[in-house]
Structure formats: structure tokens, C-alpha cells
Amino acid sequence: MYIRPFDPWGNPLCTCPRKYGLNPYTGCSHACAYCYITSYIRDPFNPRPKDRLVRQIMRDLESVPRGSIISLSNSSDPYTPPEGRLKLTREVLRILVDRGYRIQITTKSPLVVRDLDIIRRGRAVVQMTVTMLGPAYKRLEPGAPPPEARLRALRAIAKSGVPIGVRLDPVVPHVNSDPKRVEEVIRAAADVGADHVVASTYKAKPDNFRRLRASFPEYGEELRRIYWEEGEFFHGQRYAPRRLRRELMGLVRETAEKYGLRFVTCREGLEGLDDGTARCDGSHLL
Ligand code: SF4
Numbered sequence: 294m295y296i297r298p299f300d301p302w303g304n305p306l307c308t309c310p311r312k313y314g315l316n317p318y319t320g321c322s323h324a325c326a327y328c329y330i331t332s333y334i335r336d337p338f339n340p341r342p343k344d345r346l347v348r349q350i351m352r353d354l355e356s357v358p359r360g361s362i363i364s365l366s367n368s369s370d371p372y373t374p375p376e377g378r379l380k381l382t383r384e385v386l387r388i389l390v391d392r393g394y395r396i397q398i399t400t401k402s403p404l405v406v407r408d409l410d411i412i413r414r415g416r417a418v419v420q421m422t423v424t425m426l427g428p429a430y431k432r433l434e435p436g437a438p439p440p441e442a443r444l445r446a447l448r449a450i451a452k453s454g455v456p457i458g459v460r461l462d463p464v465v466p467h468v469n470s471d472p473k474r475v476e477e478v479i480r481a482a483a484d485v486g487a488d489h490v491v492a493s494t495y496k497a498k499p500d501n502f503r504r505l506r507a508s509f510p511e512y513g514e515e516l517r518r519i520y521w522e523e524g525e526f527f528h529g530q531r532y533a534p535r536r537l538r539r540e541l542m543g544l545v546r547e548t549a550e551k552y553g554l555r556f557v558t559c560r561e562g563l564e565g566l567d568d569g570t571a572r573c574d575g576s577h578l579l
Contacts, residue, residue: 294349294353295315295316295343295346295349295350295353296313296314296315296350296353296354296357296363297313297314297315298311298312298313298314299311299312299313299314299364299367300314302528302529304528304560305528306528306560306561306562307560308560308572308573309572309573309574309576310362310572310574310576311362312361312362312363312364312397312574312576313357313361313362313363313364314363314364314365314366314367314368315350315363315364315365315366315385316343316365316366316367316368316369316371317342317343317346317365317366317369317371317376317381317382317385318340318341318342318343318366318369318370318371318373318375318376318381318382319334319340319341319342319343319368319369320334320336320337320338320339320340320341320369321337321338321340321368321369321370321373322338322339322340322373322374322436323338323370323373323401323434323435323436323437324338324434324435324436324437325433325434325435325436325437326432326433326434326435326501326504326505326507326508326509327433327463327465327495327501327504327505328501329496329498329501329530330368330369331500331501331504332498332500332501334368338436340369340370340373340374340375341375342375342379342381346381346385347381347384347385347388350385350388351388354388354392354394357394359392359393359394360393360394360395361394361395362394362395362396362397362574362576362579363389363394363395363396363397364396364397364399364574365382365385365386365396365397365398365399366399367399370399370400370401370402370437371385371398371399371400371405372400372401372402372404372405373402376402376404377404382408383407383408383411386408386411386412386415387411389415390411390412390414390415390417393415393416394415395415395416395417395576395579396412396415396416396417396418396579397417397418397420397574397575397576397579398412398417398418398419398420399419399420399421399422399460400419400420400421400422401421401422401434401437401438401443402437402438402443402446403438403442403443403445403446405419405421405446405450406446406449406450409449409450409453409455412450412453412455413453413454413455416579417455417579418455418456418457418458418575418576418578418579419447419450419455419456419457419458420457420458420459420460420491420574420575421443421444421446421447421457421458421459421460422443422459422460422462423440423443423444423459423460423461423478423481423482424440424461424462424463424464424465424469424478425440425468425469425474425477425478426440426441426474426477426478426481427440427477432508432509433465433468433469433508435508440478444481444482444484444485445485447459447482447485447486447487448484448485448486451485451486451487452486456488456575456578457485457486457487457488458487458488458489458490458491458571458575458578459478459479459481459482459487459489459490459491460490460491460492460559461475461478461479461482461490461491461492461545462491462492462493462559463493463494463495463496464492464493464494464495464541464542464545465494465495465505465516466494466495466512466515466516466519466533466537466541467509467512467515467516468495468505468509468512470541470544472544472548475544475545475548476548476551479545479548479549479551479552479554480552482552482554483552483553483554487554488554488555488571488575488578489549489554489555489556489557489570489571489575490545490549490554490555490556490557491557491558491559491571491573491575492541492542492545492546492556492557492558492559493542493558493559493560493561493573494532494533494537494538494541494542494561495533496530496531496532496560497516497520497521497524497530497531497532498529498530498531502516502517502520502531519533519534519537520532520533523537535563538561538563539563539566542558542561542563542566543566546566546568550568555568555570555571556568556571557571557572557573558573559573560573
């Protein structure tokens, strides 16, 4: 099955409504330093289409009730470069919209704009991840399109009437947690017409931590202390200490409030931070 109940790992901090997940591709060339797929996908940064995707999806949909929420994608970006040529995500969207499913798209690619003709016909929300502005993003997300291009795409999507959210996700202590950097992202999110900002802190696993440390050696020792000495192990990942997570998420919330955006955290388990008007997967807009 390619369409599966969301979060097969059953993270107890997940607050998403019941929904399904679908990855048209295996692997993702954005190669983000913080990405966790490297712990369970072979050849993780090489996106390749799923075998007989459309045929299998048609079969899977026979047991997915119409109107269900289907999220694209959670273990790969649905718009990595092969999609420009293969148009598989586009075909999947057409199938889902024609059958009345509700769709969540999460991406870092402006290529999503190509499919607005289909997306705007259905019930859909687009969330774009923007962790920082400027050329420094290349150290964090070396294969992903520039954040400024993502923001231009978001503006076009919002103008077409499709609701959008920005994911400042993850916030990595020191790397993109500076208040000025956070404000740049949130100001830009408000400027392009975002409904909400979703934020979470970086969660460490040995493999993504090695890459992050190699990309940001100047913060390597400090990050090691935060995650491996002071932090806590939870559900297969290392979390920064609660006090620090609350401080970082509090900063994003205050800044989102300043720009009139709704705010919600994702898998933090920090009470009293979310403003209660948004869901982290954008499902409040579907
Ligand atoms: S876009 Fe997502 S799936 Fe792709 S490399 Fe980055 S974190 Fe991983």
C-alpha cells in the first residue's frame, strides 16, 4: 500500500487528526542536514518514483473513505527535480481532487505552482518550509530551492485562493534561532499571505546530527552538549531540554503574534504555547 494511515510510528506527541500519508517518491534530493529519513530509507537523497504508483494508488483508494485527508508527503518532498519531468505528483493530485479527498501538501519547492490549476479545484492547503532566509540556507538544506523562490511561490498560491502556511521547522539552536533570523522568516510569511506559522525544534538522531555538525562545525560542541548532555531521549530521538524548547517556541509565537499570524507547534508537547486556532498540519483550513 502506498496510501497509509499517517504516522506509522505512533508518536504520542502528534496532534494531527486521523488522516493518511502518501509519498509519490522514495528519497528526497533536498538533502537537509536535519532530515530524519536517513535513518530508515536506503539511498535517502536520491528521489525515485514508486513502482506502478498510479495503479497502486487507485487500488489503495478503494479502502480510503472519500473526504479523508491525505498528506503529501512526509518522508520526501513531492516536488523534487524528477517531478518536473515525470509529473507523478501532478497525476496523483488530479486523482485525489477528482475523488473529493482533502489534500495537504508540504514542500520546499516552487514547482508546486505548476499544479495550481488542479490544486485550486479541490480542498487543499499548501505548507512551505522556510527555516531561514539568505544564502546561508544552503548549509542547512543544500539541495533545496532558495527560500526566496519558495516565498514567491507561496505568494502565487495564496493569490490563487489556496490557503498557505509556513513551517519554520525545525528551529535548530544557534543555527537559525537568532531572533532576527526568526523575524525575517515570519515577516516574509505574513507578507506573502500565510494563514499560520508552524514551528518545532530540531530532534537529533546520530546520523542527522553528524551531518548537522559537519555543516555547522562552529556550533558542533554546543549542539552536542544541548542534545547529548542536557537534552532528553524520547520516542527514538534526542530532544533539546524542555526549558530551551519552550524559550525557542515562545520566541516564534511572540513574533508570529506581532505579525498577526496564527501559531502552532508540531510534536513538542509544550502546554500553553499554541494559540489554539490552528492545527500544525493545516487541517483547520480544509
Ligand atoms: S525536504 Fe524533508 S524529506 Fe526532503 S531532505 Fe529535507 S527534511 Fe528530508
